[in-house]
Amino acid sequence: xxxxxxxxxxxxxxxxxxxxxxxxxxxxxxxxxxxxxxxxxxxxxxxxxxxxxxxxxxxxxxxxxxxxxxxxxxxxxxxxxxxxxxxxxxxxxxxxxxxxxxxxxxxxxxxxxxxxxxxxxxxxxxxxxxxxxxxxxxxxxxxxxxxxxxxxxxxxxxxxxxxxxxxxxxxxxxxxxxxxxxxxxxxxxxxxxxxxxxxxxxxxxxxxxxxxxxxxxxxxxxxxxxxxxxxxxxxxxxxxxxxxxxxxxxxxxxxxxxxxxxxxxxxxxxxxxxxxxxxxxxxxxxxxxxxxxxxxxxxxxxxxxxxxxxxxxxxxxxxxxxxxxxxxxxxxxxxxxxxxxxxxxxxxxxxxxxxxxxxxxxxxxxxxxxxxxxxxxxxxxxxxxxxxxxxxxxxxxxxxxxxxxxxxxxxxxxxxxxxxxxxxx
Numbered sequence: 183x184x185x186x187x188x189x190x191x192x193x194x195x196x197x198x199x200x201x202x203x204x205x206x207x208x209x210x211x212x213x214x215x216x217x218x219x220x221x222x223x224x225x226x227x228x229x230x231x232x233x234x235x236x237x238x239x240x241x242x243x244x245x246x247x248x249x250x251x252x253x254x255x256x257x258x259x260x261x262x263x264x265x266x267x268x269x270x271x272x273x274x275x276x277x278x279x280x281x282x283x284x285x286x287x288x289x290x291x292x293x294x295x296x297x298x299x300x301x302x303x304x305x306x307x308x309x310x311x312x313x314x315x316x317x318x319x320x321x322x323x324x325x326x327x328x329x330x331x332x333x334x335x336x337x338x339x340x341x342x343x344x345x346x347x348x349x350x351x352x353x354x355x356x357x358x359x360x361x362x363x364x365x366x367x368x369x370x371x372x373x374x375x376x377x378x379x380x381x382x383x384x385x386x387x388x389x390x391x392x393x394x395x396x397x398x399x400x401x402x403x404x405x406x407x408x409x410x411x412x413x414x415x416x417x418x419x420x421x422x423x424x425x426x427x428x429x430x431x432x433x434x435x436x437x438x439x440x441x442x443x444x445x446x447x448x449x450x451x452x453x454x455x456x457x458x459x460x461x462x463x464x465x466x467x468x469x470x471x472x473x474x475x476x477x478x479x480x481x482x483x484x485x486x487x488x489x490x491x492x493x494x495x496x497x498x499x500x501x502x503x504x505x506x507x508x509x510x511x512x513x514x515x516x517x518x519x520x521x522x523x524x525x526x527x528x529x530x531x532x533x534x535x536x537x538x539x540x541x542x543x544x545x546x547x548x549x550x551x552x553x554x555x556x557x558x559x560x561x562x563x564x565x566x567x568x569x570x571x572x573x574x575x576x577x578x579x580x581x582x583x584x585x586x587x588x589x590x591x592x593x594x595x596x597x598x599x600x601x602x603x604x605x606x607x
Contacts, residue, residue: 206468242269254274266294276291318364490566
């Protein structure tokens with residue numbers, strides 16, 4: 183089985199004439215269609231809102247597209263808050279879900295009037311000291327512990343995650359917050375990552391809805407929203423079936439009507455904080471084969487490396503690869519497809535069966551639209567690539583330039599060595 187790129191070889195060659203490889207390319211048409219499908223899937227909930235996980239793809243051009251479909255921003259750091267603020271987001275447009283949070287970040291979140299989602303019960307006192315009061319609208323992150331299962335399959339291990347409060351802590355936190363002046367409450371949980379099943383969200387919703395009912399009954403809290411967070415995954419492998427967001431939305435609706443409506447909570451808004459699902463399949467890393475090596479294995483060396491896409495090196499994650507122009511050729515050659523870092527795990531594929539690759543071939547590495555460019559770093563002094571938007575009309579636009587040595591050395595600009603480096607470069 184294979185995956186079909188959303189771009190043609192001819193278009194890539196056209197882009198390469200002005201923007202050299204490697205670069206990340208995004209599909210505007212796919213992003214828009216997916217955002218619209220999500221909005222329709224949860225249209226039954228009057229207060230529904232998606233808060234795009236900025237960490238997944240922090241590019242203002244792409245976030246602006248999502249904002250056209252009513253999306254807010256889910257932020258987890260100062261710079262993500264700053265980016266969202268610069269885009270015109272404020273107040274209920276921003277959900278601040280962070281952990282081990284510095285006081286300065288809570289202060290900035292308060293400045294833009296973001297909804298603050300507390301990760302731990304001790305953060306109540308910390309937040310109060312940082313900003314001087316407890317906001318009237320606030321959320322708490324829940325972690326029930328143990329293993330999260332669907333049928334007999336273990337989806338993830340919340341009990342081993344650093345996020346969220348225990349059940350007892352959650353109830354105590356609501357009581358404390360209420361005493362300190364909070365009036366509107368939300369609950370949030372993230373129990374499994376990158377699930378490729380339509381059952382995850384309805385199962386998560388059931389857990390959270392039942393807790394919400396108990397919280398209302400036992401603490402008297404006015405629960406205004408339940409945040410299902412992220413976790414809806416994408417099919418990285420070509421033999422995986424993609425999630426059906428409309429089936430997921432309908433599954434959540436049924437649980438909502440079974441649990442919340444009878445409890446008199448039929449006005450509770452639902453929020454999501456999707457990242458990977460929103461942009462993941464609609465981005466790819468475009469790189470050129472520049473070396474081949476024949477030793478104990480067959481290697482293809484690319485002009486991209488783990489700086490451009492860390493997931494394979496960090497997690498051993500699978501990303502499908504298409505050799506452009508050879509989509510119909512037999513996959514009869516086994517390669518390790520590598521980058522140039524001085525690290526042996528800098529490989530996009532290991533023992534991957536692909537068509538014969540020749541020097542100069544363009545490779546498309548699929549599904550890099552989330553946690554692709556965003557996870558980049560500068561090890562070995564490698565520089566991050568450009569980002570490019572393939573527009574609906576077939577034109578393209580650079581939406582982030584590639585880094586230069588000047589960017590890499592910018593944090594030395596207060597020292598004499600900076601001028602010397604720039605002069606010699």
